[in-house]
Amino acid sequence: MRTTALYQRHVELGAQMTDFAGYQMPVRYSGDKLEHMVVRENAGIFDVSHMGEVWIEGLHAEAEVSKLLNHDASKHAPGKAFYSVIMNDHSGIVDDVIAYKFSPQKFLICVNASNRFKDFKWIKAHTDANVRDASEAWSQIAIQGPNARAIAAEYLGSEILDIPRFGFIEGEFIIARTGYTGEDGFEIFCPNYQVASLWDTLCQKATPCGLAARDTLRLEAGMCLYGHELADDITPWEAGLGWCLNLPKQEPKRRLVGLNISGNAIARADYEVCTEQGDQIGWVTSGTKTPYLNRAIAMAYIDTPHCDTGSAVYVKVRGRLEPAYICKLPFYRRDS
Secondary structure, eight states: OEEOTTHHHHHHTTOEEEEETTEEEEEESSOHHHHHHHHHHSOEEEEOTTSEEEEEESTTHHHHHHHHHTSOGGGSOTTEEEEEEEEOTTSOEEEEEEEEEEETTEEEEEEOGGGHHHHHHHHHHTOOSEEEEOTTTEEEEEEESTTHHHHHHHHHOGGGGGOOTTBEEESSSEEESOOSSSSOEEEEEEEHHHHHHHHHHHTTTSEEOOHHHHHHHHHHTTOOOBTTTBOTTOOTTTTTOGGGOSSOOOOOSEEEEEEEESSSOOOOTTOEEEOTTOOEEEEEEEEEEOTTTOSEEEEEEEEGGGOOTTOEEEEEETTEEEEEEEEOSOSOOOOO
16 A cells, blocks of 8 residues: 555544555545535645656657647647546546646646556557656645635745646746636645645645545536546546547537435435436436535436436435436536
Protein backbone atom coordinates (compact mmCIF):
# COMPACT_ATOMS: atom_id res chain seq x y z
CA MET A 1 0.00 0.00 0.00
CA ARG A 2 1.39 3.43 -0.98
CA THR A 3 1.35 6.53 1.17
CA THR A 4 1.72 10.17 0.18
CA ALA A 5 4.39 12.49 1.56
CA LEU A 6 1.68 13.89 3.88
CA TYR A 7 0.74 10.55 5.47
CA GLN A 8 2.24 11.40 8.87
CA ARG A 9 0.49 14.78 8.87
CA HIS A 10 -2.87 13.03 8.34
CA VAL A 11 -2.20 10.61 11.20
CA GLU A 12 -1.17 13.44 13.53
CA LEU A 13 -4.38 15.32 12.66
CA GLY A 14 -6.42 12.25 13.61
CA ALA A 15 -7.73 11.52 10.14
CA GLN A 16 -9.61 8.30 9.47
CA MET A 17 -7.59 6.63 6.74
CA THR A 18 -8.86 4.41 3.93
CA ASP A 19 -7.51 2.48 0.97
CA PHE A 20 -8.13 4.44 -2.22
CA ALA A 21 -6.53 3.58 -5.56
CA GLY A 22 -3.72 1.76 -3.80
CA TYR A 23 -2.97 4.64 -1.40
CA GLN A 24 -3.68 5.16 2.30
CA MET A 25 -5.69 8.39 2.09
CA PRO A 26 -7.67 10.47 4.63
CA VAL A 27 -11.39 9.87 4.21
CA ARG A 28 -12.35 12.40 6.90
CA TYR A 29 -10.90 14.44 9.77
CA SER A 30 -13.63 16.28 11.70
CA GLY A 31 -16.76 15.00 9.92
CA ASP A 32 -18.12 14.75 6.39
CA LYS A 33 -20.79 17.45 6.73
CA LEU A 34 -18.48 19.97 8.43
CA GLU A 35 -15.76 19.44 5.80
CA HIS A 36 -18.27 19.74 2.94
CA MET A 37 -19.73 22.96 4.33
CA VAL A 38 -16.37 24.58 5.06
CA VAL A 39 -15.49 24.28 1.36
CA ARG A 40 -18.82 25.83 0.32
CA GLU A 41 -18.57 28.65 2.88
CA ASN A 42 -14.87 29.26 3.65
CA ALA A 43 -11.86 27.20 2.49
CA GLY A 44 -10.86 23.55 2.68
CA ILE A 45 -7.56 21.89 1.83
CA PHE A 46 -7.14 18.42 0.33
CA ASP A 47 -4.14 16.13 -0.13
CA VAL A 48 -4.53 14.91 -3.72
CA SER A 49 -0.96 13.67 -4.10
CA HIS A 50 -2.26 10.28 -5.23
CA MET A 51 -3.09 11.84 -8.60
CA GLY A 52 -0.58 11.08 -11.35
CA GLU A 53 1.70 13.51 -13.21
CA VAL A 54 2.77 12.52 -16.72
CA TRP A 55 4.99 14.82 -18.80
CA ILE A 56 4.80 14.83 -22.59
CA GLU A 57 7.65 16.70 -24.27
CA GLY A 58 9.35 17.08 -27.62
CA LEU A 59 9.28 19.01 -30.88
CA HIS A 60 5.85 17.59 -31.83
CA ALA A 61 4.37 17.40 -28.32
CA GLU A 62 1.45 19.70 -29.14
CA ALA A 63 0.32 17.56 -32.07
CA GLU A 64 0.80 14.38 -30.04
CA VAL A 65 -1.25 15.73 -27.10
CA SER A 66 -3.99 16.83 -29.53
CA LYS A 67 -4.12 13.29 -30.88
CA LEU A 68 -3.94 11.57 -27.49
CA LEU A 69 -6.64 13.72 -25.90
CA ASN A 70 -8.88 14.21 -28.97
CA HIS A 71 -8.59 17.95 -28.35
CA ASP A 72 -6.99 20.79 -30.33
CA ALA A 73 -4.19 21.76 -27.94
CA SER A 74 -2.94 24.45 -30.35
CA LYS A 75 -5.88 26.73 -29.51
CA HIS A 76 -4.60 27.18 -25.95
CA ALA A 77 -1.78 29.58 -25.07
CA PRO A 78 1.10 28.53 -22.81
CA GLY A 79 -0.03 28.91 -19.20
CA LYS A 80 -3.49 27.51 -19.90
CA ALA A 81 -4.98 24.17 -18.89
CA PHE A 82 -7.80 22.20 -20.48
CA TYR A 83 -9.98 19.22 -19.62
CA SER A 84 -10.36 16.29 -21.99
CA VAL A 85 -10.47 12.51 -22.18
CA ILE A 86 -8.30 9.67 -23.45
CA MET A 87 -10.41 7.35 -25.60
CA ASN A 88 -9.96 3.70 -26.56
CA ASP A 89 -10.57 2.22 -30.01
CA HIS A 90 -14.30 1.75 -29.21
CA SER A 91 -14.80 5.41 -28.19
CA GLY A 92 -14.87 4.39 -24.52
CA ILE A 93 -13.10 6.52 -21.93
CA VAL A 94 -9.67 5.34 -20.79
CA ASP A 95 -9.49 8.30 -18.38
CA ASP A 96 -10.44 11.94 -17.98
CA VAL A 97 -7.51 14.30 -17.48
CA ILE A 98 -6.43 17.91 -17.19
CA ALA A 99 -3.57 18.97 -19.49
CA TYR A 100 -1.32 21.93 -18.60
CA LYS A 101 0.41 23.60 -21.56
CA PHE A 102 3.84 25.08 -20.71
CA SER A 103 4.82 25.48 -24.36
CA PRO A 104 4.01 23.73 -27.65
CA GLN A 105 6.88 21.38 -26.73
CA LYS A 106 5.96 20.70 -23.10
CA PHE A 107 2.73 19.48 -21.42
CA LEU A 108 1.85 18.09 -17.99
CA ILE A 109 -1.05 15.62 -17.95
CA CYS A 110 -2.73 15.10 -14.56
CA VAL A 111 -4.32 11.62 -14.51
CA ASN A 112 -6.55 9.81 -12.02
CA ALA A 113 -4.70 7.81 -9.35
CA SER A 114 -6.63 4.63 -10.16
CA ASN A 115 -5.64 4.87 -13.83
CA ARG A 116 -2.06 6.09 -13.53
CA PHE A 117 -0.32 2.93 -14.73
CA LYS A 118 -2.97 2.16 -17.35
CA ASP A 119 -2.76 5.71 -18.72
CA PHE A 120 1.03 5.76 -18.83
CA LYS A 121 1.13 2.45 -20.68
CA TRP A 122 -1.58 3.61 -23.11
CA ILE A 123 0.12 6.97 -23.78
CA LYS A 124 3.52 5.35 -24.33
CA ALA A 125 1.97 2.96 -26.84
CA HIS A 126 0.21 5.72 -28.80
CA THR A 127 2.84 8.44 -29.18
CA ASP A 128 6.39 8.99 -30.35
CA ALA A 129 6.82 11.98 -27.99
CA ASN A 130 9.01 11.82 -24.90
CA VAL A 131 6.80 10.58 -22.04
CA ARG A 132 7.79 10.26 -18.39
CA ASP A 133 5.82 9.47 -15.25
CA ALA A 134 6.89 11.89 -12.49
CA SER A 135 4.19 10.85 -10.01
CA GLU A 136 6.57 9.40 -7.41
CA ALA A 137 8.44 12.70 -7.06
CA TRP A 138 5.50 15.11 -6.97
CA SER A 139 2.78 15.95 -4.48
CA GLN A 140 -0.40 17.92 -5.01
CA ILE A 141 -2.57 20.02 -2.69
CA ALA A 142 -5.97 21.49 -3.55
CA ILE A 143 -7.30 24.52 -1.66
CA GLN A 144 -10.91 25.27 -2.51
CA GLY A 145 -13.70 27.56 -1.34
CA PRO A 146 -14.82 31.21 -1.51
CA ASN A 147 -11.87 32.31 0.66
CA ALA A 148 -9.31 29.92 -0.85
CA ARG A 149 -7.72 32.42 -3.22
CA ALA A 150 -7.24 35.06 -0.51
CA ILE A 151 -5.72 32.53 1.90
CA ALA A 152 -3.40 31.10 -0.75
CA ALA A 153 -2.34 34.59 -1.87
CA GLU A 154 -1.44 35.54 1.71
CA TYR A 155 1.19 32.80 1.80
CA LEU A 156 2.13 32.33 -1.86
CA GLY A 157 2.04 35.92 -3.13
CA SER A 158 -0.59 38.25 -4.50
CA GLU A 159 0.45 37.53 -8.11
CA ILE A 160 -1.55 34.29 -7.96
CA LEU A 161 -4.73 36.39 -7.80
CA ASP A 162 -4.12 37.26 -11.47
CA ILE A 163 -4.27 33.62 -12.57
CA PRO A 164 -7.40 33.22 -14.74
CA ARG A 165 -9.73 30.22 -14.54
CA PHE A 166 -7.92 27.22 -16.01
CA GLY A 167 -4.69 29.19 -16.04
CA PHE A 168 -1.49 28.41 -14.14
CA ILE A 169 1.93 29.83 -13.29
CA GLU A 170 5.24 28.08 -12.71
CA GLY A 171 7.68 29.21 -10.04
CA GLU A 172 8.73 27.41 -6.88
CA PHE A 173 5.50 25.46 -7.38
CA ILE A 174 3.06 24.98 -10.25
CA ILE A 175 -0.08 26.81 -9.14
CA ALA A 176 -3.22 26.19 -11.24
CA ARG A 177 -6.63 27.77 -10.81
CA THR A 178 -8.44 24.48 -11.28
CA GLY A 179 -10.35 22.20 -8.93
CA TYR A 180 -12.87 19.45 -8.40
CA THR A 181 -15.39 20.81 -5.91
CA GLY A 182 -17.45 23.40 -7.80
CA GLU A 183 -15.65 26.18 -5.91
CA ASP A 184 -12.88 28.58 -6.84
CA GLY A 185 -9.34 27.88 -5.69
CA PHE A 186 -6.05 26.34 -6.67
CA GLU A 187 -4.40 23.01 -7.28
CA ILE A 188 -0.72 23.28 -6.30
CA PHE A 189 1.91 20.86 -7.61
CA CYS A 190 5.13 20.71 -5.62
CA PRO A 191 8.07 18.36 -5.05
CA ASN A 192 7.53 15.84 -2.24
CA TYR A 193 10.20 17.37 -0.01
CA GLN A 194 8.37 20.73 0.09
CA VAL A 195 4.77 19.58 0.53
CA ALA A 196 4.68 19.18 4.34
CA SER A 197 5.82 22.78 4.87
CA LEU A 198 3.27 24.04 2.33
CA TRP A 199 0.50 21.95 3.94
CA ASP A 200 1.31 23.25 7.43
CA THR A 201 1.29 26.84 6.18
CA LEU A 202 -2.06 26.62 4.39
CA CYS A 203 -3.63 24.68 7.28
CA GLN A 204 -3.24 27.78 9.46
CA LYS A 205 -6.40 29.14 7.81
CA ALA A 206 -7.86 26.36 5.64
CA THR A 207 -9.53 23.26 7.09
CA PRO A 208 -8.19 19.79 6.18
CA CYS A 209 -10.82 17.81 4.29
CA GLY A 210 -10.99 14.15 3.27
CA LEU A 211 -12.13 12.09 0.33
CA ALA A 212 -15.71 11.76 1.61
CA ALA A 213 -16.32 15.51 1.43
CA ARG A 214 -14.50 15.69 -1.90
CA ASP A 215 -16.95 13.13 -3.32
CA THR A 216 -20.13 14.87 -2.13
CA LEU A 217 -18.78 18.24 -3.33
CA ARG A 218 -18.02 16.95 -6.83
CA LEU A 219 -21.43 15.23 -6.97
CA GLU A 220 -23.25 18.47 -6.13
CA ALA A 221 -21.16 20.15 -8.83
CA GLY A 222 -22.14 17.46 -11.36
CA MET A 223 -18.53 16.40 -11.99
CA CYS A 224 -17.80 12.91 -13.27
CA LEU A 225 -15.74 10.36 -11.34
CA TYR A 226 -13.89 7.61 -13.17
CA GLY A 227 -15.28 4.21 -12.14
CA HIS A 228 -18.73 5.74 -11.58
CA GLU A 229 -19.77 8.08 -14.40
CA LEU A 230 -16.79 7.23 -16.66
CA ALA A 231 -15.52 3.84 -17.80
CA ASP A 232 -13.97 2.02 -20.72
CA ASP A 233 -17.46 1.21 -22.08
CA ILE A 234 -18.93 4.72 -21.66
CA THR A 235 -18.45 7.25 -24.46
CA PRO A 236 -17.81 10.97 -23.89
CA TRP A 237 -21.09 11.83 -25.67
CA GLU A 238 -23.03 9.64 -23.23
CA ALA A 239 -21.27 11.36 -20.34
CA GLY A 240 -22.04 14.84 -21.70
CA LEU A 241 -18.37 15.52 -22.44
CA GLY A 242 -18.58 15.95 -26.20
CA TRP A 243 -17.90 19.66 -25.72
CA CYS A 244 -14.24 18.99 -24.87
CA LEU A 245 -13.51 16.95 -28.01
CA ASN A 246 -12.25 17.94 -31.43
CA LEU A 247 -14.50 15.27 -32.95
CA PRO A 248 -17.89 15.21 -34.76
CA LYS A 249 -20.94 15.18 -32.48
CA GLN A 250 -22.60 11.83 -31.81
CA GLU A 251 -26.16 11.12 -30.66
CA PRO A 252 -25.90 8.61 -27.80
CA LYS A 253 -28.46 5.94 -26.92
CA ARG A 254 -28.16 6.79 -23.21
CA ARG A 255 -27.24 9.98 -21.39
CA LEU A 256 -25.88 11.04 -18.02
CA VAL A 257 -28.52 13.06 -16.15
CA GLY A 258 -29.23 14.36 -12.69
CA LEU A 259 -31.94 12.90 -10.47
CA ASN A 260 -33.75 14.75 -7.71
CA ILE A 261 -35.14 12.11 -5.35
CA SER A 262 -38.59 13.08 -4.09
CA GLY A 263 -38.18 11.48 -0.63
CA ASN A 264 -35.21 10.89 1.61
CA ALA A 265 -34.13 7.55 0.12
CA ILE A 266 -30.46 7.42 -0.90
CA ALA A 267 -29.94 6.18 -4.46
CA ARG A 268 -26.64 4.28 -4.36
CA ALA A 269 -24.40 3.45 -7.30
CA ASP A 270 -25.73 0.62 -9.51
CA TYR A 271 -29.34 0.91 -8.27
CA GLU A 272 -31.83 0.44 -11.11
CA VAL A 273 -33.75 3.40 -12.57
CA CYS A 274 -37.18 2.29 -13.77
CA THR A 275 -40.46 3.39 -15.28
CA GLU A 276 -43.58 3.48 -13.10
CA GLN A 277 -44.28 -0.08 -14.35
CA GLY A 278 -40.88 -1.23 -13.03
CA ASP A 279 -39.12 -1.62 -16.39
CA GLN A 280 -35.43 -0.73 -16.10
CA ILE A 281 -34.39 2.29 -18.21
CA GLY A 282 -31.05 3.07 -16.60
CA TRP A 283 -28.83 2.88 -13.53
CA VAL A 284 -27.48 5.15 -10.82
CA THR A 285 -23.77 6.03 -10.96
CA SER A 286 -23.45 8.15 -7.78
CA GLY A 287 -25.94 9.26 -5.13
CA THR A 288 -26.14 10.79 -1.69
CA LYS A 289 -27.99 13.29 0.48
CA THR A 290 -25.83 16.35 0.11
CA PRO A 291 -24.98 18.55 3.09
CA TYR A 292 -25.29 21.92 1.32
CA LEU A 293 -28.46 21.30 -0.72
CA ASN A 294 -29.88 19.12 2.08
CA ARG A 295 -31.72 16.78 -0.26
CA ALA A 296 -31.17 13.42 -1.93
CA ILE A 297 -29.61 13.63 -5.40
CA ALA A 298 -28.00 11.22 -7.84
CA MET A 299 -26.43 10.99 -11.25
CA ALA A 300 -27.61 8.23 -13.57
CA TYR A 301 -27.43 6.93 -17.11
CA ILE A 302 -30.91 6.84 -18.69
CA ASP A 303 -31.99 5.54 -22.09
CA THR A 304 -32.30 8.61 -24.32
CA PRO A 305 -36.09 8.29 -25.02
CA HIS A 306 -36.69 8.58 -21.24
CA CYS A 307 -34.20 11.30 -20.27
CA ASP A 308 -36.09 14.57 -20.88
CA THR A 309 -35.64 17.11 -18.08
CA GLY A 310 -38.58 17.00 -15.68
CA SER A 311 -39.58 13.43 -16.58
CA ALA A 312 -40.73 11.24 -13.70
CA VAL A 313 -38.69 8.08 -13.05
CA TYR A 314 -38.31 5.65 -10.16
CA VAL A 315 -35.21 4.36 -8.38
CA LYS A 316 -35.40 0.82 -7.02
CA VAL A 317 -34.20 1.06 -3.40
CA ARG A 318 -34.25 -2.26 -1.52
CA GLY A 319 -37.10 -3.49 -3.71
CA ARG A 320 -39.22 -0.32 -3.47
CA LEU A 321 -39.74 2.13 -6.34
CA GLU A 322 -38.81 5.57 -4.99
CA PRO A 323 -40.08 8.50 -7.11
CA ALA A 324 -37.59 10.92 -8.66
CA TYR A 325 -37.46 13.34 -11.56
CA ILE A 326 -34.78 14.11 -14.10
CA CYS A 327 -32.96 17.43 -13.81
CA LYS A 328 -30.08 19.18 -15.53
CA LEU A 329 -26.55 19.03 -14.15
CA PRO A 330 -24.97 20.49 -12.09
CA PHE A 331 -27.07 20.47 -8.93
CA TYR A 332 -24.95 23.32 -7.55
CA ARG A 333 -23.22 26.16 -9.37
CA ARG A 334 -21.07 28.72 -7.56
CA ASP A 335 -22.13 32.34 -7.91
CA SER A 336 -19.58 34.20 -10.05
